[in-house]
Amino acid sequence: xxxxxxxxxxxxxxxxxxxxxxxxxxxxxxxxxxxxxxxxxxxxxxxxxxxxxxxxxxxxxxxxxxxxxxxxxxxxxxx
Ligand SMILES: [Zn+2]
Numbered sequence: 001x002x003x004x005x006x007x008x009x010x011x012x013x014x015x016x017x018x019x020x021x022x023x024x025x026x027x028x029x030x031x032x033x034x035x036x037x038x039x040x041x042x043x044x045x046x047x048x049x050x051x052x053x054x055x056x057x058x059x060x061x062x063x064x065x066x067x068x069x070x071x072x073x074x075x076x077x078x079x
Contacts, residue, residue, distance in 0.1 A: 028069035
């Protein structure tokens, strides 16, 4: 793997392994397994959304954690 690939893989693993407080859990459920999605704010309206059950992790731009989680589900956020 290239350094960039290793870096991204490490980021992914760290995001999944991190202990997130329960309030980061949203009312949006994972499209793959139905578990509640968790959304952690990063910066500049960027959220890290994850599902610890099936190992789904993604970055998405949104105004609120719930909007980020819903965006992951493919909802139109209206800009
Ligand atoms: Zn899931």
